Amino acid sequence: MSEKKKQGELREVTEELIGMQGNKIFNTLKGMTLQPGLVAEYYLKGGRDRFLSPVVYFFALLTLQFLIASLTGFLDRLTEYQMENIATAFGDDDNLSAEQVELMVDQFSGFVLFFMSEIGQKLVILPIGLFFAWLIYRKLRSGIKPHIWIALYAFGHISLITILVSLLWNVGLSLEAVNYSTMVLSVCYWIYATGRFYKLSVAKAIWIGLLYYVVYLVFFALVGGAFGAYIGFQVASMQ
Numbered sequence: 001m002s003e004k005k006k007q008g009e010l011r012e013v014t015e016e017l018i019g020m021q022g023n024k025i026f027n028t029l030k031g032m033t034l035q036p037g038l039v040a041e042y043y044l045k046g047g048r049d050r051f052l053s054p055v056v057y058f059f060a061l062l063t064l065q066f067l068i069a070s071l072t073g074f075l076d077r078l079t080e081y082q083m084e085n086i087a088t089a090f091g092d093d094d095n096l097s098a099e100q101v102e103l104m105v106d107q108f109s110g111f112v113l114f115f116m117s118e119i120g121q122k123l124v125i126l127p128i129g130l131f132f133a134w135l136i137y138r139k140l141r142s143g144i145k146p147h148i149w150i151a152l153y154a155f156g157h158i159s160l161i162t163i164l165v166s167l168l169w170n171v172g173l174s175l176e177a178v179n180y181s182t183m184v185l186s187v188c189y190w191i192y193a194t195g196r197f198y199k200l201s202v203a204k205a206i207w208i209g210l211l212y213y214v215v216y217l218v219f220f221a222l223v224g225g226a227f228g229a230y231i232g233f234q235v236a237s238m239q
Helices: 002-034 034-042 054-070 075-093 100-115 119-136 147-169 174-197 200-238
Strands: none
Touching: 002 034, 002 119, 002 147, 034 174, 054 075, 054 119, 075 100, 075 147, 075 174, 075 200, 100 119, 100 200, 119 147, 119 174, 147 174, 174 200
């Protein structure tokens, strides 16, 4: 009887924990869709019973994004698409031989694919994204934590948006349309989430949100350009 009682209690506790986590998942998904500012503010004030932590939310959805993209074949097609674009960009230069083009494409592809990978997203893209969030929004709230929390929550939800849009590729939407739609929806959601959290007017939320993305994209364009120039010098020195 004692053994059965213990097993019953263990089952009850397990079901309770699963139920609590299930509620947290649902509450966080719903909250980040309808009231993102409330979710981040609640967690920032010490609330831990209603929502998943921003760290868990981001990493769980990012992992799910790459898992689904891999299983559906979307990740392979996206990789192939990026490789084609890189090969076209370098191949248009008449001053380069076929061997030089092949070498530059190989090296630059490795650079791009690392940033596109799950590890690259976690180790490089995330820290840079968080830094720019603090840099752009730092005058709106003091401290670092508010900017980190809302950014992690928003990045996590953007991963969810990416998952949902990428599934349209499997029903016939072109890769270009998927990429464009994902970018537009991601920017719109970032503006919406940060606007709610920082309590900004619509115009100010749009202005600062677009500034964030412009700074972010310009930074990576400069990084890519610098790496491309480095590869070019390497190839030139081999002549």
